[in-house]
Amino acid sequence: MTTQAVEEFEYEALPDNASLSASLLAGAFAGIAEHAIMYPVDSIKTRMQILHPTPQAMYSGVMNAVSKISTTEGVRTLWRGVNSVILGAGPAHALYFGAYEYAKEAFGGNEAGHHPLAAGAAGACATISSDALMNPFDVIKQRMQVHGSVYKNVMDCARKVYAAEGMRAFYISYPTTLTMTIPFQSIQFATYEYLRKVFNPSGDYDPITHITAGGIAGAFAAAATTPLDVAKTLLQTRGESTDLRIRNCNGLAEAFKLIYQRQGMAGFAKGVQPRILSHMPSTAICWAVYEYGKWVLSRNNSDQHPINLH
Template identity: 70%
Template sequence: MPELLEHDYEALPENSSLTANLIAGALAGIGEHAIMYPIDSIKTRMQIINPTPQAVYTGVANAFSRIYTTEGARTLWRGVNSVVLGAGPAHALYFGTYEMCKDLFGANQGEGHHPIAHGVAGACATIASDALMNPFDVIKQRMQVHGSIYKNVLECARTVYAREGMIAFYVSYPTTLTMTIPFQMVQFSSYEYFRKVLNPKGTYDPKTHMIAGGLAGAIAAAATTPLDVVKTLLQTRGNSSDIRVRNCNGLIEAFRIIYEKDGVKGFVRGIRPRVLSHMPSTAICWSVYEYFKWFITKHDRNKLPDKLHLSH
């Protein structure tokens, strides 16, 4: 009697298009950034060089309490529209590139772990997506800082462009890549490793994706915090009252400013809120992505030829 074979949803059916990954990636990106946005706002403020006295915080809880009581809950969500606008298309490009490169580099072939293939695929994905997302990230951080005068995303974009030119939106791009390429290589390799260890059969399992995503996000976030501090300095330089910071235009100079100001400890500023935001957000991102990939391709799997469903 013929029996139904399991089809691994991770290996997309031949009749499935790239659209599945693009839609799943877009929804995952919006969910990831929007849900954990207040923690990201706190992280940004804790990384600012020479903050105003009102914006000096002793920890995540202290920052949350002071912002909430003195500026209102809405302040924690300032700039979220920029993330929502950019995260959808950027993450669609991100996951679409990842799946395409993962297949190209042979990560879907055979059994076992392929950390190098997954890592390189993740690097390719982040180069593409960061080129699209970087301007939105600059706007987001300009609106997150204490005392931000911008009323909305459009006003912020216009003002930054008028005062600093297009370079302001991409001055941090090399630093962003320097950070996100190792971040994504660590994240993707860790995620695929934990996913396969926890779920060797490769079937859809929400708990596995949540745990693997959370662990991968925490590890990658902690490892790349120093570069994130540098990125924050470059992206918020226009808001600084320090002339040297305002004129900073590169990775090396930003490193030097941070080290001279706070020493080695300056490079771990904001590590707690960064890990606290990336651990659940990465878990959410992968969970949403895997769910929608499974959901969208479910229709395609049902249309597979009978020879793939049946064994004799």
């Protein structure tokens, strides 16, 4: 006698017969949601990290920045450059999560128990590949976020930066970006995977778990890597500065030296508050959307592929 049943799939790892496009699609949606929703806070973070801002762009805190920008430049200013991250975030995060799922499986991260090293190593592999694609979009975004930006749109910014500084301008910060994002993503992924299993040992789909674990992981990783983010901002916006030392800054070591000389140790913590405020919810959103996407795709896959059990 034949009994039909539908095979149950663990959504944490997409089914073996699911295509790579499933992870890529879930990752793309997650990346766009993460960057777009929290973009205004990211704009404030960039402005607060500028080494020598104009008097009109000096802020005492996040709320002061929101008020000052809204009243003097208009609320829409907080969204300048968002098209750049939307254009880049979809394909970059698709690559990011696709690489993460592949590497986590290869490193044994999907086996029972806690595997923080496997999750961290998979996160590092994911960020190396995705940042190579995202870095030019991030440069354009930050050039449009600075006070007094004269660029009309994303294409205008890309064209003018390339004409004035060449292709190097889009990748001058890439080594610094990797120096920041590899530890950021390793900390974030390891923390997230650990907390997810602690909060939800059964491994069932639970959005509250993904939001909570993602938020804590994002906040912790953001705080730990803020000094590197300050240096990255300096390198990515150097072409907008009238200070010759800033314009000629050529790498992480020189950026660190310049920040310390101008602002001391306090300079490395600039923007930490909006960075945490940005990454905590955005990482929670990213993981929640991604895990939901995997859950939906896994359910659809299992519904469409019944297994005959004899």
